[in-house]
Amino acid sequence: MLMNAEAQSTRSLVDVDRLIHEPSRSVILAVLSAVQSADFLYLLRETGLTKGNLTVHLSKLEAAGYIKIEKTYRGKLPLTLCSMTENGSLAFENYRKQLKQFLG
Amino acid sequence: MEGMEMENKIKASQIRAMQYWFADGLVELCGGVLCLMLAVYFGIQQILSSSLGSFSLLFLFVFVVAFGIRKLMLRYRQRSTYPRTGFIEPRKGWENRRLLGVEIVFTVLLLGFMLYTIFRGIQTAMWTPAICGALYAFIFSLAGHRTKLVRFIYLAIYSFLLGIILAFSGLGDLWGASVLSLCVGLVLLAFGIVTRATYLHQSSVIAEDADER
Numbered sequence: 001m002l003m004n005a006e007a008q009s010t011r012s013l014v015d016v017d018r019l020i021h022e023p024s025r026s027v028i029l030a031v032l033s034a035v036q037s038a039d040f041l042y043l044l045r046e047t048g049l050t051k052g053n054l055t056v057h058l059s060k061l062e063a064a065g066y067i068k069i070e071k072t073y074r075g076k077l078p079l080t081l082c083s084m085t086e087n088g089s090l091a092f093e094n095y096r097k098q099l100k101q102f103l104g
Numbered sequence: 105m106e107g108m109e110m111e112n113k114i115k116a117s118q119i120r121a122m123q124y125w126f127a128d129g130l131v132e133l134c135g136g137v138l139c140l141m142l143a144v145y146f147g148i149q150q151i152l153s154s155s156l157g158s159f160s161l162l163f164l165f166v167f168v169v170a171f172g173i174r175k176l177m178l179r180y181r182q183r184s185t186y187p188r189t190g191f192i193e194p195r196k197g198w199e200n201r202r203l204l205g206v207e208i209v210f211t212v213l214l215l216g217f218m219l220y221t222i223f224r225g226i227q228t229a230m231w232t233p234a235i236c237g238a239l240y241a242f243i244f245s246l247a248g249h250r251t252k253l254v255r256f257i258y259l260a261i262y263s264f265l266l267g268i269i270l271a272f273s274g275l276g277d278l279w280g281a282s283v284l285s286l287c288v289g290l291v292l293l294a295f296g297i298v299t300r301a302t303y304l305h306q307s308s309v310i311a312e313d314a315d316e317r
Contacts, residue, residue, distance in 0.1 A: 026110060030117040035192045038121070042190025046117060074182070079191070096114070102107050 016102075019064055020095045024049055025057050029092045032067060032084040040080035058082060066091055123251045124192045128185045129299030132292050134177045138170050139289030146282035188307040203246070210242055230271060233280030237267015240288055255295055263288050 020026055024047050031038055031046055038046075044054055061067045066088030070081045084092070125131060145166050214235070241264035248256030266287055270280040 021110075023110065023113065026114055027117045030114040031121045031192075034118040034121040034195070035124075036195050037193045039186070039191040041186075042124075042192055045189055046120065074186070074191075077187070081191075081193075096111075099107050099111055103111060 016098050017091055017095050019060065019066070020092060022057075024053070025061060026095075028054075028057060028061065028082075029066065029084065029088065032082060033089065033092055037070075037081045037083040040082070043082065061088070064088075064091075119252050121192060122194070123253055124189075125194050126247070126251060126253060126299070127189070128181065128303045129296045129301075130177050130181055130185070132296030132299060134173050134296075136289045136291075136293030136296055137173060139285045139292055141166055141169060143282045143285035143289060146278045146285060150276070150278035150282065185303075203250070207246070214238070230277060232277035233270035233275070233284050234267045236281045236284050237263045237265075237270070240264075240267070240284070259288070259291065259295070262291065 020029060027047050028043055031043060040051075040054070040058075043058075044051065047054060047057075049057070058067065058069060062069050064087075065085060068083050068085050070083070072079050072081060145162055148162065217235075241260040244256045244260035244263065248254070248260060263284070267284055270284050273280065275283060
């Protein structure tokens with residue numbers, strides 16, 4: 001019985017969404033799950049990534065349909081706004097469930 | 105262990121994002137100014153002992169000024185905070201149904217208490233500082249609960265206890281409310297100044313480049 005539970009929790013980690021199971025991307029999604037939207041600068045400071053790296057991670061999440069990126073202006077300054085999509089929200093919730101299941 | 109670390113990181117990022125609205129100290133500063141205005145408002149009411157009409161008119165004036173202060177704060181934040189540490193649009197409060205439920209229950213309880221005292225002929229006026237204290241405490245504890253910032257919990261306890269003390273002090277309804285608002289306003293201003301100074305010390309201006317993507 002114990003073996004079964006252990007096997008199940010290990011399986012939950014094997015099945016985990018690899019796109020989210022990366023520290024920087026999980027932090028990006030964690031931030032976006034707590035707010036309506038966040039800009040590039042905030043995410044840059046929160047993740048501690050370089051601009052190039054953050055751009056790559058955001059592009060991957062956008063390609064997977066987990067986030068939406070909107071380019072706009074605040075006055076004369078460019079503003080990149082990121083927000084979570086319905087898909088992203090579900091995927092992130094599912095990922096956290098799996099993580100919690102694994103942690104017991 | 106990796107999973108545990110990941111979960112902790114996720115939680116910490118979510119909490120930081122929710123605390124961001126209060127990170128620059130502007131909310132406390134504006135709240136402090138508003139409380140001082142309320143203190144003046146209650147003081148004027150006590151001195152003039154004016155009619156219900158002017159009471160409502162003055163209250164409307166405070167409400168309009170509060171709205172103006174909020175607008176000013178948002179404009180200043182756009183120039184000062186967002187270029188330094190970025191922009192976040194917080195989730196709307198009413199999207200959290202549990203929180204909305206708590207707010208409704210509290211309002212109904214407060215109104216119920218006031219109606220009960222009116223119908224039973226109990227002097228509600230004496231309880232004005234306590235009611236104001238409970239209102240302040242409720243607002244602060246909601247902020248504390250949402251953001252996990254301990255200073256709001258302390259503020260909630262402080263305003264609740266102060267409200268009760270002032271209700272029994274014999275200062276009277278409006279004087280009591282005025283002193284309560286003054287004390288809460290001063291503490292809020294102090295918190296705001298410390299938070300603002302810390303924020304400015306820790307952050308630096310980083311403008312988002314045009315070619316970041």
